[in-house]
Amino acid sequence: MSNPQKKKNFQIEAFKHKVVVDPKYADKTWKILEHAIHEIYNHNASGLSFEELYRNAYNMVLHKFGEKLYTGLVSTMTAHLKEISKSIEDAQGGLFLEELNRKWNDHNKALQMIRDILMYMDRTFIPSTRKTPVHELGLILWRDNVIYSSKIRSRLLDTLLELVLRERTGEVINRGLMRNIIKMLMDLGTSVYQEEFEQQFLEVSAEFYKGESQKFIECSDCGDYLKKAERRLNEEMDRVTHYLDAKSEAKITNVVEKEMIANHMPTLVHMENSGLVKMLLDDKYEDLGRMYSLFRRVPNGLLTIREVMTSHIREIGKQLVTDPERLKDPVEFVQRLLDEKDKYDSIINLAFNNDKTFQNALNSSFEYFINLNTRSPEFISLFVDDKLRKGLKGVSEEDVEVILDKVMMLFRYLQEKDVFEKYYKQHLAKRLLSGKTVSDDAERSLIVKLKTECGYQFTSKLEGMFTDMKTSQDTMQGFYASHPELGEGPTLTVQVLTTGSWPTQPSVTCNLPAEMSALCEKFRAYYLGTHTGRRLSWQTNMGTADIKATFGKGQKHELNVSTYQMCVLMLFNNSDRLSYKEIEQATEIPASDLKRCLQSLALVKGKNVLRKEPMSKDIGEDDAFFVNDKFASKFYKVKIGTVVAQKESEPEKQETRQRVEEDRKPQIEAAIVRIMKSRRVLDHNNIITEVTKQLQSRFLANPTEIKKRIESLIERDFLERDNVDRKLYRYLA
């Protein structure tokens, strides 16, 4: 009720109450109220009239006895609380908390009743005099007289902490009572809760977990320890939801994390026979997942896991790529890499929450060790070759895609992508020419993948090879259409290859059998007749042939052999025994190729159409060869092992390496010119970084090589050195 005093001319007189104000009025009224408060505390309120008490309080305030009423209330309540405090102090042992809780409930109820009857004071007197409202006053008085009572204060804390400890050691405690008491502390104010309980609770917990973790770590392995830590953590969170302030959760979990995890991280991770490395080795997804989720809670936790994992993968990978045993079988080698990648992919997926940072760590580790072995590009290409030759038969299209995608992933790790390209081209050429490719679709799909990865340039030549194959088919049709008389006799299939698109082979022509060379001449005439201005040269080292053979006892077989082998076998049409030297002279096949081809004709069990004297494992210059009359095979068609793509021998490798280096030169130069054209002036270091960046998708350019290229460009007047600053280069248009 406000009393606006705007109308000065109209005076509102104070309302004259009909009760005559006698001097003892205040005391008398207070006595009534005081009595009522006693009755309320004694659970005796049922006879009291609310209206009467309210009216008395109302009148006291109205008659300016508010102060008396308020101080009276404070002293009466204090007296009661002192009594209560005493009865709580007297409570024995376990009853202490219960008594405290009971009295607290009583006090709360009484407080509410008192507040209700004194509401008029709460509404008018207290705000105007800035005193503490009744309810709050009740809480403060409880705090000061009960909780802060010297005999209760420490006992309460000790009792609470002991109950928590008992629960931690597995006993069942009265959680409801705990919750009520904790709730009381929170009702008395956050600071009371923190000072009277939380601070010490956290300290005691830290002490407890410090001891426990020490004990655990001495007697359990990493997996068990993590299980225990996880359980403790969950217990603490459970405790918070059951009877602590929700704000304590972060604090107590922090304590557990620090004491049980953060302080023992290195010990756990490096624990012998059960640490992180062991888990990784054994694919312990569950343990790893647990470690991940626990370590994630503490600073640097994941970093620790990641570092150990990275160094472990690098270690394993390094062993893998440098183990000479492994290098013997490229397909197995790549398969192992893929398996390793799969393994860690699923670990990251199942246990590490698909964490991006872990994926990156995995990728960088693979990139690191794959490039430790300079033969990796070759081996990956060989793996693809193996898959596309035979591995993909009977595999569904999706699976093919999966395998190819995996290969592409390894490819991405390669720094020397141009080396891969080189090998891939060689292997693809062999596949295409021998007609060994299993699936055209798979081949093309891989090329598309390479194209998306490295751009048009990378695959244009590969695609050119496919086009050549296609055109050759048409050419052959045309050839036979214009020579109808060739229906009889041997059939010739020629693939016309564009120089440049195909890997350059040293073109050593061998002497073909007479029947064949006549046919070849006819084709040459036909081809040059239709395409003027072209040149044809024969690549006999890449061809294949199907020949029919009849052996001693009349067994007939169709032999599928290489062109070289065909040349050798045809010689035996005219003689039964030929020495190595004779064969070499007649065919003019290069020695290494001839040896390999004789090896596969005479020394492979079950396919030995030739017999050799003396019977030794190697081909010697003085050996002699016979037709093996006793040759037998279950099959009509016999495929003589052609020289399949194998990993290169050391000199071949050197040669390829050299060719790669040679090919890189123009690319580096082109990159330098492109950069200088747009920048005009640039210093040496920047050129190196820019060039390396530009060429990264193909190979890792060697700085000394770049320097040489720059010098060569200067010589050819593309660039010049700045006259003042010798480190600067200028582009000369």
Added chain:
Amino acid sequence: MRKEDTVKLISAEGFEFVVDKRAAMVSQTIRNMLTSPGSFAETQLGEVTFPEISTTILEKICQYFHWSLQYASGKESEFHIEPELTLELMMAANYLHT
């Protein structure tokens, strides 16, 4: 209306007004009387005596309670107060915390 839903208000002269509890609770004071956790006489009996409020005023107050309920539910109308009652009514309103 059931007995539990009503409350009996008694004036200084002893006149009894039986009012809907919801209406009576427009007064904060009466609300406390009826809902206070302790078992005060008023809560038990369901009646409240006002020895300092005359019948005329109490009647007016009861009218106001009902009017206020309706007003709160969106029905706007005027509540007429006779000028001679104003002062006493204000006193009672302060007391009842209405």
